[in-house]
Amino acid sequence: MTAYVFPGQGAQFPGMGKALFDVNELAQTLFKQADEVLGFSLSKVMFEGSEEDLLQTRITQPAIFVHSTITYLAAEQTPQPDAVAGHSLGEFSALVAAGALGFPDALRLVSQRAQAMQDAADARPGTMAAILGLDDSIIEDACAQIEEIVVPANYNSPGQLVISGSVEGVEKASKILSDLGARRVLPLKVGGAFHSPLMEPAREKLQEAIEATHFRPPGCEIYQNVDGQASVAPETIKEKLIKQLTAPVRWTQTIQQLQADGFDRFVEVGGKGKILAGLIKKVDRNLTVDQQE
Structure with missing residues (x-):
C-alpha cells in the first residue's frame, strides 16, 4: 500500500512552484486563489523572493x-492515496x-x-537543537531533569531527535547530552520554541480557528503527528490538530505505525525533495520512497 507524505518547515527554496505554474x-x-485568500502575492515571493525572504514565518509556512x-x-x-501523513x-x-479540508480553508x-506561532515566539523567545546519535529515552530523561523549559519536540528518525524550549x-x-555521548548537537536557526509549552498561546488561538472550520470525513486514513495513529473522524482530526502545536512531532512512530499497518511505499510531495525520504529510510532502508515534485 502507498502513503503520501508532506514535508514541513525547512522545505522552502527560492523559485518554489514557478516551474509548475509555467506549464x-x-x-x-490555485496560485491565484492563494494570493486572493492571503491578501498579498505569496506567489511573487515564492517565485522571485530570496532565501531570506522565504524565512519570514508569515511567508514560510503558507509557501510550503x-x-x-x-x-x-x-x-x-x-x-x-491509501493513507496520508505530514510532518x-x-x-x-x-x-x-x-479531502478533509478544502484548499482555501486549510490555507x-x-x-x-x-x-500565532510568531506572536508566541515574540512574547517568549525560545530555540531548538537537533540531537544526533542518542537513544530517545536518554534525551527524554535529560530534558525531564532540567528546571528550565526544554522538551523533545521532533522524533524525526531513530538517532535524530530535536529538542525545544527556552534558550x-x-x-x-x-x-x-553532549557529555552523554551525542554524536552531534546542532543548534537550529528557528524563530521560536516550536512544539513546546512555549507555544501554548499559539495553540489557544489556533484552537478557535480550527473549531470554526468545517472538516469533512476524509477519503483515506490520516496518520497524525501527536500519536502517530490513523484518524478518520473529523472531530478526532480536529482534536489532534489542535494539540499539535505544543505536542512533539512523532514522525518516527508515524512511519513505524504505517509500516506495521502494511504500507511499504511512500510518495513525498513537494518541497525541495528527499527531506522526508531520508528520515523514512532511517526507519527502514527497505521502504520505497518516490518523489512528486
Whole structure:
C-alpha cells in the first residue's frame, strides 16, 4: 500500500512552484486563489523572493503548504492515496490531499498558525537543537531533569531527535547530552520554541480557528503527528490538530505505525525533495520512497 507524505518547515527554496505554474493551468488557478485568500502575492515571493525572504514565518509556512498542496492537486494522474501523513506543518497538506479540508480553508488556518506561532515566539523567545546519535529515552530523561523549559519536540528518525524550549533550557540540555555521548548537537536557526509549552498561546488561538472550520470525513486514513495513529473522524482530526502545536512531532512512530499497518511505499510531495525520504529510510532502508515534485 502507498502513503503520501508532506514535508514541513525547512522545505522552502527560492523559485518554489514557478516551474509548475509555467506549464499547468490548474496550478495557475490555485496560485491565484492563494494570493486572493492571503491578501498579498505569496506567489511573487515564492517565485522571485530570496532565501531570506522565504524565512519570514508569515511567508514560510503558507509557501510550503501552497507548494506541496498544489503539487499534489495539479498532478495529471494522482491516485487516491491509501493513507496520508505530514510532518508538522505538512499535516495541513495531508488533510487537503485526503479531502478533509478544502484548499482555501486549510490555507487560512496555515496563515493563522504562522502568525500565532510568531506572536508566541515574540512574547517568549525560545530555540531548538537537533540531537544526533542518542537513544530517545536518554534525551527524554535529560530534558525531564532540567528546571528550565526544554522538551523533545521532533522524533524525526531513530538517532535524530530535536529538542525545544527556552534558550537557557536548550543550552543546558545540549551540554548534558553532549557529555552523554551525542554524536552531534546542532543548534537550529528557528524563530521560536516550536512544539513546546512555549507555544501554548499559539495553540489557544489556533484552537478557535480550527473549531470554526468545517472538516469533512476524509477519503483515506490520516496518520497524525501527536500519536502517530490513523484518524478518520473529523472531530478526532480536529482534536489532534489542535494539540499539535505544543505536542512533539512523532514522525518516527508515524512511519513505524504505517509500516506495521502494511504500507511499504511512500510518495513525498513537494518541497525541495528527499527531506522526508531520508528520515523514512532511517526507519527502514527497505521502504520505497518516490518523489512528486
